[in-house]
Amino acid sequence: MDDILLLQTIERYIHNKMDAEERAFFEQHRKNVPEVDQLVVEHTMFLNQIEDFSANKNLKRTLNEVHSKLLSESVINEGVVSSSNAKVIFFWNKYKKVTAIAAVVGGAIAFMISGLVAYFAPQNQQYLSQLGAKVELQERKITALNNEIKTSKIPENVVIKSGGSAFLIDGNGYLVTNAHVVEDATFAVISNNDGKEFKAKxxxxxxxxxxxILKIEDEDYSPIKNLPYSFRKNNLDLGEEVYTLGYPNFPRNEVVYNIGYLSGETGYNGDSLSCQIQMNANHGNSGGPVLNKNGEVIGVLSTKQLKADGVTFAIKSKNIYKVVDEIKKKDQDVRIKINNTNSLKGDNRVHQIKNVKDYVYMVKAYTK
Amino acid sequence: MKAELSEQILLKGLAENDSKIIEIIYKNNFASIQSFILNNNGSYDDARDIFQESMIALYEKAQTDSFVLTCKINTYIYSICRRLWLKRLQQIGKYSNQLDNLEETISVEDDLDIHYKRDADFKIMEHALSSLGEPCRSLLEGFYIKKMDMQQLSELFGYTNSDNAKTQKYKCLMRLKKLFFAQYNIGE
Structure with a gap:
């Protein structure tokens, strides 16, 4: 306690908050007691260190925000279409004829092959298992669940069809998940790690x-201004370490962290919508975000290969943009703005998870 | 004269962490640094990292009292980035002598030495903070980085009054100081 008092006094001295008399007294005290003198010097230096450290952190934050902003306004770009336009045109002019011949030949071969493939190909579904929680819950009436969660927002007398994970893409209440997580349900109740529940459609x-895409329709939900993570639009780096948060213990409300690395740029059988991740995922992880070390969402976890250990697939995050574009095309009134500011870059993992986990929800989908 | 004046305004804005000004400097410089890095074995992420580090070095320079920039901002940023990237290439063993050098550069070794020293200090602080545990870490970050006042903090963390929060903050600060200096003095 005395130490604290001394420290408080020293801080008041450093910050010039003493009146003249007290100041004179303290300076005399400094002269007489070398330990106190040393402490003042040490603490001044330490406070400067903290001050510099905070300034550095805040500057880094601003830099990242500016970077994301300029990216989204296309003032700067990172290898997405626009920068390579010139090259494309150049090559097009050069190889126009060759391309035309190749296209004809290629087209013919493609038809033949696709015919053959369609004829001989095994069904993918046999080897892939969707990570959505195909729970025995299907038959269980909701009354049973009500005993578990007393304040559940799930209406009575509905059947929970399926479930998994989802996460916010727009602080105004839009989430993304897998289509197989919601199956043919029209409504869902989502809940986060704290057990907070919201109604969504x-x-x-x-x-x-x-x-x-799920939309929260619940008056208890208050919009979030800035989500901590941004979404990666351009290509992925093989070997990059990634992690995910999700609810593999469905229907238990406990968010679980899992790490892995990007092991393939394409998904099962070369599927270019998705990518391959080495990670042990479980049912219920479906729909969870896959983030890289900078806190950028690179994909949505979706399926795993049944006959190989730890081979998991995620839908690349640029598809989220495409889906949102489709919604906007269909309905002009929808305003979804995918979050593009990132406040996680440079933070350590524990801290990142703490910031992300509030925005990852468990989904219980049902039909009325 | 006018150009010099606006450069001064930009540097002042940067020193104050003014996002509008930072955006202007970003717009004026990022693309050329990006193409420099990309043309020399770098990736988009490298470009972003190196450019932001050069902005931090410029910020640190702009903060010192005796600060004078003897060249244009873009020359300074380019020189820093070039040096930083050379160092990075050496570290990963990809060093090539034929690093493009299309623009004029100035000597920035001294500034970078200061920058590296500060960076090392920040790493020690970061490490000390993360080994502090909760709620100490968040309490100190709330106070020193997010600049929240004791009233807000005591509400956020659920202390009964701001005096208790303050005592807790001092206790945490003393622990942080111990952790920091234990590492810092080894480094010296």
């Missing part, structure tokens, strides 16, 4: 991309 579903 399935706003859009793209079965080909296996993505669905």
């Amino acid at each position: 399935v706003a859009f579903k793209d079965i080909n991309r296996d993505l669905a």
Whole structure:
């Protein structure tokens, strides 16, 4: 306690908050007691260090925000289409004829091959298992669940069809998850690690991309201004370490962290919508975010290969942009703005998770 | 004269962490640094990292009282980035003598030495903070980085009054100081 008092006094001295008399007294005290003198010097230096450290942190934050802002306004770019336009045109002019011949030949061969493939190909589904929670819950009436969660927002007498994870893409209440997580349900109740529940509806579903957008429709939900993570639009780096948060213990409300690395740029059988990740995922992880060390979302976790250990696939995050574009095309009134500011870069993992986990939800989908 | 004046305004804005000004400097310089890094074995992420580090070095320079920039901002940033990238290439063993050098550069070795020293100090602080544990870490970060006042902090963390929060903050600060100096003095 005395130490604290001394420290407080020293801080008042350093920050010039003493009146003249007290100051004179303290300076005399400094002269007489070398330990106190040393402490003043040491503490001044230490406070400067903290001050510099905070300034550095805040500057880094501003830099990242500016970077994301300029990226989203296309003032700067990182290898997405626009910069390579000139090259494309150049090559097009040069190889126009060759391309035309190649296209004809290629087209013919493609038809033949696709015919053959369609004829002989095994069904993917046999080897891939969707990570959505195909729970025995299907038959369980909701009354049973009500005993578990007393304040559940799930209406009575509905059947929970399926579930998994989802995460916010727009602080105004839009989430992304897998289409197979919601199956053919039209409504869902989502809950986060703290057990907070919100009602949501399935706003859009793209079965080909296996993505669905949920919209929170609940007056208890207050919009979040800035989500901590941004979304990666350009290509991925093989070997990059990635991590995910999700609810593999469905229907238990406990967010679980998992790490792995990007092991392939394409998904199962060369599927270019997704990428391959070495990670042990479970049912219920479906729909969770896959983030890299900078806190950028690179994908949405979706399926795993059944006959190989730890081979998991994620839908690349640029597909989220495409799905959102489709929604906007269909309905002009929808305003979804995918978050593009990132406040996680440079933070250590524990801290990143702490910031992200509030925005990852468990989904329980049902039909009325 | 006018150009010099606006450069001064930009540097002042940078020193104050003014996002509008930082945006202007970013717009004026990022693309050329990016193409420099990309043309010399770098990736988009490298370009971003190196450019932001050069902005931090410029910020640190702009903060000192005796600060005078003897060249244009873009020359300074380019010189820093070039040096930083050379060093990075050496570290990963990809060093090539034929690093493009299309623009004029100035000597920035002294500034970079200061920058590296500060960076090392920050790493020690970061490490000390993360080994502090919760709620100490968040309490100190709230106070020193997010600049929240004791009233807000005591509400956020659920202390009964701001005096208790303050005592806790001092206790945490003393622990942080111990951790920091233990590492810092080894480094000396």
